[in-house]
Amino acid sequence: MRTGKEKVPRIPLAPVLLALSLAAGNVSLAPAAYALSELHKIPGQAANDTPAAPGNAQGQSQPQGGAAPNVPMADPLVKNQNNQSVDKTPGAEDNSKPVEVIYDISKVPEPVRKMREQIVEAAASGDLERLRPLMGTGADQTQVTVGEPTEDPIGTLKDLSGDPDGDEILAIMLDIVSTGFVHVGQGTPDDMYVWPYFAEKDLKSLTPPERVELLRIVTAGDLSDMQEFGGYNFYRLGITPEGKWKFFTAGD
Template sequence: MAITAQTSEITKTMRGHPQARVAVTATELSGTAPKADGQRVKTTSSLLVVVALCSLVYGWCVPGAIAGEQPLPAHVAETREMILAAVRAASLEDLAAVIDASAVKPDFGLASGDNPIAGLKALSADGRGLEILAALRDVLDVAPATLPLGKDLENNLVYVWPYLAEKPLDTLSSADEIELYRLMPAAKVAEMREKKRWIWWRLAIGADGSLLLFKKMP
């Protein structure tokens, strides 16, 4: 069959979640196929492919399922516990073990080449990293969302804390808003509603246990 393809791409913003962008690619395939009498007839079929364009770096993500009621995979739970152990020890240096164990270099929002521990201490208001440790404890105390962003097709979930970071602000329930006010001051909540995007701490762990990201979203 002789096939010709015409492809068009449309990018649109998800309603209520402006930082999530979805690319829709429609491909029309047309050609000719033989009939029983030996003649050929033109055929046309359409293929619609929807691709979620998500970036952990910029926070463009389609809301995922909340994983709070499901046990975390062993590797994810282990990394979470290692982070919380550093919090309990009040030692930002203990995060080095988590960083070293990750298959990729975590994104802390620091300049390229910066020592991550030193960089996080510099970001912390107290200069010792205690504010950073408090933020880690707060976000990990809330349920995560799951997003199918990983490279492993059979185990491609990425766990993102808090789940509120992946939920459209205009869909929050009263229980969600309580969690929100527990994480940030009222003034920051008001700013976030005005900007219509998540502008607080966000943490992501891959299904293999790699710490992928921890930074305050701009």
């Protein structure tokens, strides 16, 4: 006896739908698969385009960032030291040939070594006049100002010093020739050994020890101004390979 609540055998729905689809001539379930592919559709691909076979670059799905898999990214604007081109700091000099800083005075010619030694002895004495015999005369006179040579280099150095006896300028001279130095202008009329090496170095690339060494000569405010200016502009001293004291000047 049926009660109205008797269970009726349930026919699975999926086979029925499949049969109806086959009967209607639709033999592919592609619409459902295609709907999934729409999630990663390549921009610009028409809705009825047939996806390319795997391995075809046009058929590969593309990340939302816009870069296709296995495609190399563009080179960075600034390359590191291992690359051929290196972005240069604005205001820096040409660093294609790194500056070689020399600390070993025995590596320089004997005339250079002798002149430096005489300058150190005269400056350490506290007597500015002891520099005069080292400075030459006429066209060979040591340059102590930028521009036209002065008639009395010792008097000019005394005027540049912060004290009436010239002790400050002698102390600066000692500090300058106590640093590392560089050899510049090899094979030219400007062949010279120059102290300090900061005169030929990009100040924005200084290492911490180099900064400390420079701050033994100038103040932190001076260093900041130099970096803004684009180079070292304090006193520098130059001696030719023949041992001639060429200059002791401040400026760029």
